[in-house]
Amino acid sequence: xxxxxxxxxxxxxxxxxxxxxxxxxxxxxxxxxxxxxxxxxxxxxxxxxxxxxxxxxxxxxxxxxxxxxxxxxxxxxxxxxxxxxxxxxxxxxxxxxxxxxxxxxxxxxxxxxxxxxxxxxxxxxxxxxxxxxxxxxxxxxxxxxxxxxxxxxxxxxxxxxxxxxxxxxxxxxxxxxxxxxxxxxxxxxxxxxxxxxxxxxxxxxxxxxxxxxxxxxxxxxxxxxxxxxxxxxxxxxxxxxxxxxxxxxxxxxxxxxxxxxxxxxxxxxxxxxxxxxxx
Numbered sequence: 001x002x003x004x005x006x007x008x009x010x011x012x013x014x015x016x017x018x019x020x021x022x023x024x025x026x027x028x029x030x031x032x033x034x035x036x037x038x039x040x041x042x043x044x045x046x047x048x049x050x051x052x053x054x055x056x057x058x059x060x061x062x063x064x065x066x067x068x069x070x071x072x073x074x075x076x077x078x079x080x081x082x083x084x085x086x087x088x089x090x091x092x093x094x095x096x097x098x099x100x101x102x103x104x105x106x107x108x109x110x111x112x113x114x115x116x117x118x119x120x121x122x123x124x125x126x127x128x129x130x131x132x133x134x135x136x137x138x139x140x141x142x143x144x145x146x147x148x149x150x151x152x153x154x155x156x157x158x159x160x161x162x163x164x165x166x167x168x169x170x171x172x173x174x175x176x177x178x179x180x181x182x183x184x185x186x187x188x189x190x191x192x193x194x195x196x197x198x199x200x201x202x203x204x205x206x207x208x209x210x211x212x213x214x215x216x217x218x219x220x221x222x223x224x225x226x227x228x229x230x231x232x233x234x235x236x237x238x239x240x241x242x243x244x245x246x247x248x249x250x251x252x253x254x255x256x257x258x259x260x261x262x263x264x265x266x267x268x269x270x271x272x273x274x275x276x277x278x279x
Contacts, residue, residue, distance in 0.1 A: 037277065038060070038065045038136060038275055038276070038277045039247060039248040039249075039274075039275070039276050039277060040058050040065075040067065040248060040249075040273065040274070040275055041247065041248030041249035041250070041251055041252035041253075041272075041273070041274040042056060042058075042249070042252050042271070042272065042273050042274070043249075043252035043253050043255055043256035043271070043272050044056070044256065044269075044270065044271040044272075045228070045256050045259055045260055045267075045269070045270050046269055047228055047259075047264075047267030047268050047269050047270055048264070048265065048266055048267045048268075049267075049268065049269050051079075051080055052080065052269055053071065053072030053073070053079035053080045053083055053129075053269050054069070054070070054071050054072065054083060054226050054228070054269040054270070054271040055069075055070050055072070055080070055083040055084045055086075055087045056068060056069040056070070056087060056224075056271055056273055057087050057088070057091050058273070058275075059091050059094060059095065061094065061095060061097070063097055063099075063100040063135075063137060064100060064135050064136050064137035064138075064142075065135070065136045065275065066090070066091065066094045066133060066134070066135045066136075067133070067134050067222070067224055067273045067275055068086075068087045068090045068091060068131065068132070068133040068224075069087070069131070069132050069133075069149055069224045069225070069226060069271055069273055070082070070083035070084075070086040070087045070129045070130060070131040070149070070199075071083060071129060071130045071131075071147065071148075071149050071226040071227065071228075071269065071271070072084075072127070072128070072129045073127065073128045073129060073130075073195070073198065073200075078121075078122055078125055078126070078127030079127060079128075079129065081118075081121060081122070081127060082118045082121075082122070082127045082128050082129035082199065082200045083129040083131075085114060085117050085118050085121060085129075086114040086118065086129050086131050086199050086200075087131070089110055089113050089114040089117055090110045090114065090131070090133050093106060093109060093110040093113065094106065094110070094135070100137050103135055103137075103142045103213075104142075104209055106135075107133065107142075107143075107144035107207055107209045108144075108206065108207060108209065110133075110144075111131070111144065111146060111199065111204075111206070111207035114131070114199050115199045115200060115201070115204045118199055118200035119200060119202070122200060127200050128195075128198045128199060128200035128201050129147070129198060129199050129200055130146060130147020130148055130149040130166075130195070130198055130199075130226070131144075131145065131146050131147060131149065131198075131199055131207075132144070132145040132147075132149045132150060132151045132163065132224050133145070133151075134151050134222055134224060134275070136216070136222065136275060136277075137213070139215065139216045139217075140213035140214065140215060140216060141153070141162075141210075141213055141214040141215075141216055141222060142210065142213045142214075143162055143163065143209070143210050143214065144207045144208065144209045144210075145162075145163035145164075145207065145208050146166060146197055146198055146199060146204075146206075146207045146208065147165070147166050147195055147197065147198040147199070148165040148166065148167050148193070148195060148227055149224070149225065149226050149227065150162075150163060150165070150223075150224070150225060150230060151163050151222070151223070151224050152222075152223045153214065153216070153220050153221070153222055153223070154220065154221040154222075154223055154239075154242045155217060155219070155220050155221075156219070157239055157243050158239075159223075159235060159238075159239075162210070162214060163208055164208060166195060166196050166197035166198065166208075167192065167193050167194060167195055167196060168189070168191050168192055168193070168194040168195075168196055169186075169189075169192040169193065170196075171196065172185075172186040172189050172192055173186060218278060219276075220276065221242055221248070221251075221274055221275070221276045222274070222275040222276065223242075223272065223273070223274055224272070224273040224275075225270075225271065225272040225273070226268075226269060226270060226271045226272075227268060228259065228267065228268035228269050228270030228271065229255065229259060229270045229271070229272050231268065232259045232262050232264060232267065232268075232270065233255065233258055233259060233262075237258060238255065241254045241255055241258065242274075248274040248275070248276050249274075251274055252272050252273070252274050255272050256270065256272065
């Protein structure tokens with residue numbers, strides 16, 4: 001039993017502990033306000049394919065948050081192998097990053113390594129994958145892309161395209177602009193969606209990288225998705241879902257439900273990643 005004379009000291013000790021806890025709680029809230037946690041939503045469907053060739057991952061380090069999505073080429077064997085190798089290579093290299101100033105070098109290095117590792121694993125077999133990667137550092141988006149998967153920013157109800165697709169359509173557009181072919185010939189070309197650059201490709205050129213980081217604003221949503229999403233849903237259908245004031249994972253779920261509700265006979269694998277915070 002405590003002696004009566006000790007009670008004031010215990011009261012003072014209790015007050016000191018309470019004040020210390022309040023200061024720590026306030027500091028944690030300030031840190032969260034300065035660097036709010038990024039909400040990440042993801043969704044995926046196998047569609048009507050025999051296997052899921054899309055693969056994705058996210059990770060957070062002291063330098064930022066990365067999201068990577070790869071779409072293994074379903075028309076070739078080993079699509080799953082290629083997409084898995086590509087994503088794991090990017091995540092592995094990101095965790096090695098010692099300074100966010102080296103992000104541009106990171107994208108090039110990771111893409112080159114992923115391409116080499118895929119080619120080595122394929123051992124002459126055919127295979128390959130597209131890839132998009134976004135790294136959010138404070139209020140900036142660093143990104144890299146190869147193939148026809150897309151990264152875009154949804155702002156105030158509209159999409160802001162970030163990357164270009166590495167497909168034959170871009171070649172046809174250039175030929176049309178130079179007067180070499182007509183507009184109808186460009187639009188109706190049967191191979192306009194054929195990939196002209198991807199990982200796991202002997203003639204892999206390079207990954208497209210943003211010269212400058214894209215500045216993010218409060219309310220922005222960073223979207224990464226495979227062609228199974230944007231070939232199935234219209235921009236308006238995506239906007240109606242993303243415009244809602246709902247959590248990122250709920251929006252991703254709704255988008256995949258919308259894809260599946262179309263019941264397309266040849267529905268491709270479809271994957272979406274949504275990243276948002278109070279920028």
